[in-house]
Amino acid sequence: MNRYKAVRYLAYFLEIIVCYIVQTTPGFTPEVFGGRPVLMIPLALSIAVFEDEIPAIFWGVACGLLSDTNYSGPVGYYAIMLAILCYCVSVLMGNYIHTNLLTTMIIASISIPVIIFGQFVLFYIASGYTWVWEYFLRHYVSRIIYTWAFVPLIYVFNRFIAAKTSSV
Amino acid sequence: MKSTSGNGMKILVMTVCILLVVALVTAGNSTVNGFFTGVVFYPLQRAAASLSGNAQDAVKYPADIGKLEEENSRLMEENRRLNEALVEYYDLKEENQRLHKFYGIKENNEDFSIVPSTVIARDPNENFYGFVLDKGSNDGISESDPVVTENGLVGYVSEVNLKSCKVTTILSPDSKAGALDKKTENQGIVTGSPEYCEENIAVMKNISAQHKMAKGDIIVTSGFGGKYPKNIRIGTVHSVEHDYSGMPVVLVDPFEDVRNIKSAAVIVKFDGKGEIEAYQNSESSK
Numbered sequence: 081m082n083r084y085k086a087v088r089y090l091a092y093f094l095e096i097i098v099c100y101i102v103q104t105t106p107g108f109t110p111e112v113f114g115g116r117p118v119l120m121i122p123l124a125l126s127i128a129v130f131e132d133e134i135p136a137i138f139w140g141v142a143c144g145l146l147s148d149t150n151y152s153g154p155v156g157y158y159a160i161m162l163a164i165l166c167y168c169v170s171v172l173m174g175n176y177i178h179t180n181l182l183t184t185m186i187i188a189s190i191s192i193p194v195i196i197f198g199q200f201v202l203f204y205i206a207s208g209y210t211w212v213w214e215y216f217l218r219h220y221v222s223r224i225i226y227t228w229a230f231v232p233l234i235y236v237f238n239r240f241i242a243a244k245t246s247s248v
Numbered sequence: 249m250k251s252t253s254g255n256g257m258k259i260l261v262m263t264v265c266i267l268l269v270v271a272l273v274t275a276g277n278s279t280v281n282g283f284f285t286g287v288v289f290y291p292l293q294r295a296a297a298s299l300s301g302n303a304q305d306a307v308k309y310p311a312d313i314g315k316l317e318e319e320n321s322r323l324m325e326e327n328r329r330l331n332e333a334l335v336e337y338y339d340l341k342e343e344n345q346r347l348h349k350f351y352g353i354k355e356n357n358e359d360f361s362i363v364p365s366t367v368i369a370r371d372p373n374e375n376f377y378g379f380v381l382d383k384g385s386n387d388g389i390s391e392s393d394p395v396v397t398e399n400g401l402v403g404y405v406s407e408v409n410l411k412s413c414k415v416t417t418i419l420s421p422d423s424k425a426g427a428l429d430k431k432t433e434n435q436g437i438v439t440g441s442p443e444y445c446e447e448n449i450a451v452m453k454n455i456s457a458q459h460k461m462a463k464g465d466i467i468v469t470s471g472f473g474g475k476y477p478k479n480i481r482i483g484t485v486h487s488v489e490h491d492y493s494g495m496p497v498v499l500v501d502p503f504e505d506v507r508n509i510k511s512a513a514v515i516v517k518f519d520g521k522g523e524i525e526a527y528q529n530s531e532s533s534k
């Protein structure tokens with residue numbers, strides 16, 4: 081591993097820690113219309129757009145495992161989803177799509193709703209709670225939009241890291 | 249920077265398989281979760297929660313900040329020492345206030361053993377405002393212990409790790425507390441409802457059709473079942489409604505704003521704790 085890559089990975093590590101703390105600490109991200117952002121999704125996505133497939137999977141799993149730790153559910157949902165997302169994003173961005181903010185935002189506008197809706201199906205609907213679609217509209221839609229709103233900020237930060245640590 | 253690797257798909261499949269096995273193994277088992285939340289991230293979360301609380305206090309009392317700045321300019325040489333002393337003072341004051349609140353609970357209920365604790369995490373993925381406290385099995389907390397504040401019942405411990413525990417609030421449909429109207433003696437079960445949780449309202453069900461409950465009545469725990477102690481305040485009657493089958497459902501306005509609490513106490517021991525379970529166990533062993 082060259083020096084640039086090591087610095088970049090250290091930056092990712094610190095970024096993940098900071099985002100995890102901001103995501104889970106009460107009072108850091110205020111609730112808006114019943115939802116708070118899941119920062120690990122835009123973070124994993126923004127890392128994957130600048131990384132090869134295997135590192136992208138690794139960072140996706142790292143972000144996912146952290147997301148899985150604090151809520152009442154088995155470890156694995158976010159880890160699996162973010163591993164798949166990061167792999168797909170890395171392949172797409174490496175071979176078929178130009179990497180820029182617009183394409184990242186478009187991918188985020190598909191992937192964030194898919195991941196959060198999947199969680200809703202597995203951990204809300206499957207748990208047998210009532211008032212299903214009203215609850216989704218009042219708590220999950222705002223969570224999706226709020227999470228999506230963080231994509232540009234995290235993308236720009238990661239682009240800066242990638243530019244500064246590019247060995248080419 | 250990017251290069252295409254043919255091994256990516258194989259590694260992805262392997263990773264997903266491993267994670268699926270981990271998910272299956274850890275379903276209903278908090279050990280792995282507990283390792284992360286209870287050991288690895290516990291100090292960070294605790295520090296961040298403390299920082300967040302201090303920042304919020306600073307916003308609430310801007311006059312104190314002004315005073316501090318003035319003091320700093322006059323006493324430059326003692327700046328570092330004074331700031332450290334001040335932070336320590338605020339921490340101790342907050343801790344003192346927190347413990348004093350719970351001292352009242354202990355004073356009124358001598359049979360209680362309580363563990364005061366601080367909310368260190370609220371995950372955005374958690375439904376019904378569940379949260380994480382900074383005390384765990386090392387402090388004597390076990391699953392199903394009731395969680396209260398000085399204002400009343402908040403919920404119960406649904407998962408315990410070494411140094412932290414997860415709380416399911418009374419706004420969750422998973423929470424079920426035997427309850428009693430203090431005025432009319434009508435009994436029921438207080439639980440959460442997805443429909444009302446956003447407004448910090450719980451619901452009381454399984455009430456007699458001939459009930460006499462009315463708006464403003466005080467609801468407390470009945471103590472029946474041994475999961476919650478008797479006479480813990482829950483809230484007041486907000487309104488009386490009926491469900492689709494015509495049975496009465498009482499909306500309860502909790503005394504505590506469960507969505508925003510910063511500290512709580514876990515009752516680890518009380519008279520009558522687990523009496524139904526103990527009875528059932530003794531019956532099944534006969």
